[in-house]
Amino acid sequence: MEPVDETITGTVAAARKPRVRDAEATKTRILEAAKREFAKNGLGGSRVDVIADKARANKRMIYHYFESKEGLFQTILENAYVDIRTAEQKLNLDHLAPKEALERLVRFTWDYYIKNPEFITLVNSENLHRAKHLKKSEVVKVYSRKFVSMVTTILDRGVAAGVFRAGVDPVQLNITIAAIGYYYLTNRFTGSIVFERDLMAKEALEERLRFNIDTIMRLVAP
């Protein structure tokens, strides 16, 4: 009759901690659940009640920590950008040969989209709202600058080594690297119908990655 392990926190792995209340953990659970929901339904299509449920938290907590549904969305979006940019920086491409570095970046971008499908949907959702949440974020800008300069460096090194042609705009290249992966994946559902093939089959994904690497390499070739 006395209170047992498994109380308010729910059912999963809550037995260990004697600390029933854990602000940080609750916050994280909300963030995780919200990321999934927003990615699945967009900002407008997501329901605060559902997010609270899936986070095994009370709806009031969402408003306590994030002020509003949009505040929550903004946090998640910001995190998503910081996450991908951080992962990119960890690639450490500077000590690789230019061609290898570029191929590695194309491969990374593709793999990241595959492993983090929410990223794409969150970005789509944000663009539907004309980037009004991202506009408020200063962190994202700082991280983005680092990212652009990373590609610029690779490109410069390649030109110096004579393996890339000169005059390729790093921003256009960046956009193109993202585009050829992003478009394929975000439109995989309509694409599979239009082209009458399963674009998400293992071989199809491998083929697309090969094609994308090829596309970028030909683009910068001298």
Added chain:
Amino acid sequence: MEPVDETITGTVAAARKPRVRDAEATKTRILEAAKREFAKNGLGGSRVDVIADKARANKRMIYHYFESKEGLFQTILENAYVDIRTAEQKLNLDHLAPKEALERLVRFTWDYYIKNPEFITLVNSENLHRAKHLKKSEVVKVYSRKFVSMVTTILDRGVAAGVFRAGVDPVQLNITIAAIGYYYLTNRFTGSIVFERDLMAKEALEERLRFNIDTIMRLVAP
């Protein structure tokens, strides 16, 4: 005190027609208004009442003609695909030299996205819903086949003429042509923040189109 010209149909250019009831016209107005709304807010974010208002029609009419909000969305999506595919067919690329034909297609795709921004947003919205509306459409599949075969023909002709390399998958090429334009435009809001430049400025658009044509040409070059 008697009924005047401008009655139920609203205020704009309704004075001419003595026929107050016009099923076809009402239907068209609903379609137009809905296209705009869905493109602006997505399926979930759009409001049936708003669509009815903007169409200067009664909400009841939407349900009369299209059964449900989703039925309306499906019709609009289907129309959007038929429209772009029809426009593509009208390009008549078969009598052009292969390189010119391909460039013309890249240019057309870009221009079409620019002039019909709703197309992109509708497709995005449909992919968020895992293409459940498009799946039901048979027309789209027929039109799509014609489209793929168009690119296949150009590619084959180019290979025969020795101006394109062999072995390029027409579907991958198709996807890439769409991708490099689509991604740039659909993510123009977050993109303008990340890259700290106005991606929609006139010169920026021109530069991107040039870059895209270059990308595709290098991709198929022998």
Added chain:
DNA sequence: GTAAAAAGTAACCAGTTAGTGCATTAGCGA
């Protein structure tokens, strides 16, 4: 040990939202 602060809960509210039932009216064919 205790009191204040932090974390958490449940019930509730006011405004929306997709969808309907039903009455009304215009136009068309005979």
Added chain:
DNA sequence: TCGCTAATGCACTAACTGGTTACTTTTTAC
């Protein structure tokens, strides 16, 4: 001109939705 059918309008609802109020329980600082 009559009557039928398609087009239209209005009022309504049941379920939802973001957000809040008022309250309880746990943790922590002293």
